[in-house]
Amino acid sequence: MxxxxxxxxxxxxxxxxxxxxxxxxxxxxxxxxxxxxxYPITQEWVDPRVERGEQLYQSYGCIYCHTMQIRGDERLAKEGPDGTLVVPVLGADRRFGLDEPSRAEEYRNDDPPFLGTERIGPDLLAVGIRLPSAAWHYWHLYDPRAVSPDSNMPGLPWLFHTEDTQQPEDEKVAPLFDLDVPKGRLYATPDAQALVEYLLSRTRPESRR
Ligand code: HEC
Known part of the structure; x- marks a missing residue:
């Protein structure tokens, strides 16, 4: 034909x-x-509070100063004992304390994934492992310079209440080591709780820590 x-x-x-x-x-x-x-991608059930935190992370522009990706150094890749390729963490990314570059499945619940391009602040891929204290995050978000004196991160004081303005759904923030509260006791609004919940949920899959 x-x-x-x-x-x-x-x-x-x-x-x-x-x-x-x-x-x-x-x-x-x-x-x-x-x-x-x-790479089967199975979306896990995500706590609605974590999802709200993710939206806040996006709307407050945290991505302009933070990445969520640990890069690998392909040049130094070698075969591991089980025959798979082992890629070490890129030298510049080792300071974030993770021993493996990020993998696609770590972003399966992220919509969208906040890989980021600028690192004015540290990488936050697994910030929930590095900084597991909710109180630290609350104080840091309220006033970054209270816990990190040279920080140029903008604070989000409007996500918090004090003793006079607290609401029933607020969570009382635990005091942090000797950091006394000159501004009165601090209460985290539901949005502050969601943002911290989101940050603490940033860990790595169990087997890969
Ligand atoms: C103008 C840039 C900038 C923006 C915007 C910014 N950060 Fe930061 N962030 C920094 C810098 C610089 C540091 C390091 C100093 C410090 O700890 O405050 C930091 C540190 C952090 C840390 C501690 C990380 C660690 O490993 O020590 C967390 C958590 C964090 N930021 C979360 C956020 C969140 C959430 C937002 C959005 C609400 C945000 N940042 C927005 C600059 C920024």
Missing amino acids: RLDVHTSLRTFFIVAGGLYVLLVLACAILPAASMERQ
């Missing part, structure tokens, strides 16, 4: 349509199916 695409409109559309379907299969559907087998 001759495929005369020049004179037969029908053949032209069949050939063009066939090529289109083939291309979609080869470039999108088959690669996606093979990725799905290789």
